[in-house]
Amino acid sequence: MLRLPRLAGAATAALALGALAAAPAASGEPIVSAPRIVAHFDLAAGQTPENIALEPDGSADLTFAFARQVAHVTRFGQVSVRATLPAEPHPNTPLIGSAIVSGIARAHDGTLYVAYATGTSRTGIWRIAPDGRAPRQIAQLPPDGLPNGLALDEHRGVLYAADSVRGVVWRVPQAGGRPTVWAGGPALAPLPPPAAGFGANGIKVRHDAVWVTNTDRGTLLRIPVRADGSAGAAATRARGLGGIDDFAFVGRDETVLAALNTDSELVVVRPDGSHRVVLRREDGLSNPTSVAVRHHTVYVPSAAYFTLSDPNLLLARLSTRQGRGL
Template structure:
């Protein structure tokens, strides 16, 4: 486990070193009060590989998360207790061929209306890489195989099209898979999804008739219209200059977005015109934020501590009125 964590830190450090040029570590910014009541609700076990990567909120107040370094799907109760729901099988070679990282990791996660949890798993092997489903009372099963040389990362559910969209950070592709599973289709391979040194297409959300995707290397937020027949439209970059952007969520105010910037240790508010403002930073307890979700006015931020190696955690805050 320590070797796996070390490999992850090394890979993340490559990205962090690149990003540091654009984002000096000693930069200080005044953080507007768009978020309040900031507190750390959960601390996770770094030595056990509990580096939280992605989050799905459930109607009853619980949250399902993926732990990247331990191949696990876990559930966090409203009171803060953490329960492991499943540990995905380890590849025979230890996942050394996993693109960019060299170890297996669980990434994107969503919750379906029927109570099933869907999660992505990257291993560098054809036997295990793909989309997995954890149905209530059943063991996890892979329902769609994805390329072994890819890195499935972001996962988004389109309730209208009854399908899932998967970003591949290594291959610069968005895959589409039916909710029931099956053979994936390369839904988009637009240049806006490609990597430019480390990882490309990352977070994914369906919103306002489109799939929205972040690109970590390019620091962009991209909107891809979902055309009739669930075809991909022409991508349009909606925001730039978002160094190290990872996952994101919509605030409920039109196309306004909260997004995590991983290596810079920030959460930013992105306005519909593409401008952005920092709303959380290291002073609030961020440790390489990977994912953000919203329930009402409550903001959930996962921190994986990939390069800080200090305190993987779940941070909570509340949205404030800023209009």
Template sequence: MPKHLVFHLAVTTAGAVIGLTAVSSTAEAAAPPLTHPRIVAHFDRPAGQVAESVIVRPNGSADVGLILSRQVAHVTLGGRVEVVATMPLPADGGVNTPGTGSAAVTGIERTGDGTLYFLYSAGDEYLTGLWKLRPGGKPERVAALPAASFLNGLARDDRTGNFYITDSTQGGVWQVGSHGGTAKLWAAGEDLAPTHFFGANGVKVHDGAVWISNIDRGTILRIPLTDTGTAGPHQVMAAGLDSVDDFAFTGRGDQLLAALNVPSELVLITPGKADRTVLDESDGLQNTTSVAVDGDTVYVASGALTTGGDANLLTAHLGHHD
């Protein structure tokens, strides 16, 4: 484990969780609790299987990006972890990977034909970028990104097929077309930049906008997609979120679940209501990294990067009532 990465994560504590700073006009249902949390898979943490991202398949199984082992894995319905790809090390062994000093597989997405798309950062111009993996195939890079980038979150706009990629070290959001090709810088600015470690982190496309978390600043931003596909004015939607990593919308307007890394918590954020911690260490979270919502089932990945404990995948039921 890179010692400086552990140090930087340990000091990323932006403060207490507070409510949304902008209240959506969308009528929200009462804040639903999470019930029946259970760990459904354990990753091989000593082998570097630090869970970083999760995407759900139609049958309820999941695909996960594993940072330090540079792997993409499938978690079966029975909880078996099957490695489907291991990325090659760069010539320097990954020590020049920005921010971490270790080559890393991060964000993951999946298209309807079963193709997985994922991010690989290696401090190497021939390896860093957006990759795809067809069922039964081998990984191939579809878009190159700068070697100086640590690519973190990945989201796909289902309407256009475009991909949005957060750059945690350079503090921006890249856009890549549905079939890959040349990446273009879609959004940048101080609110996406890091303050001492990582800036833009998680990303989702939701209700005509791209939403991004900033782990150093403890914020979640909303950037509208204009009619021409460019980035509109940035709006801070939540603040004071201690080391906020990934997040996911619950299906109830702008209500979302946010993974807080250092506190090992999952927080429910509902416009106009107080934030609510719905899962924590007592449920098995250890350095919470990512969250996905599939109907009434929530999937939460823990990396155990600084705790050194159990890297796992947990599921819980998203209720309809308080």
């Protein structure tokens, strides 16, 4: 979810955060079509959509990274602010400098959880209650880290946060409390300079595993969750995904749609690790940061971190080669 040059005209700095298979879609493979932008955002106001969670009615909750906000966007493009994280007077966020809101996850009761990185004691996981109360920090994470992607496992009552700088996955009780390092190692770590320095980034829970992207390494990883809740060995499921940010699963197998931030592309990543571009900048993508899927609809927020043009929310139709919705 994050990478960075500087945002021209914005109050803060910008963030970003298998071989390519050129073959056509196989039978039953997801088809993404009819892309349309439903909402345009204000780059100068820091409205850089970093991550997304969907509501039951198909509307979306987006984190506006540099505005420190969580915004609600209807399917028709109406935008309202749900919450603003507290200002940090002396931010010192690694790689970025500015305070940013990154990952978001939604519980079934409507509670939202977001990752907030400031380089201070405010760095951590914050809860936003559905009744409109002010956001509250429920867990502190090290100020020298960068919590990025966020995933919720309500069955186990835990949140997983991908730390792009420390190259680890944190595990935090959903009710709040002390975080622990759940997974680490070279597969999650960033690369040394001159690489951008973003390791573990996007994250999702899928059955009995946690899936994580590594932006510097261009990989998609699967980490099993053992019976006692501890992490198994990380396995690389796809390579060659340059600039990968966050992703979403499609259907019942391990097919995913992934946002390639720097190239402004959306790709389908097959279970065998190969991938194919399904949307490009010409379709309206402008440094996409994350993906969500609901029934026959794909949601792709773009933050314009590098293009510096048209941060937006794009919707597209999801079907298969036979024309059936997923």
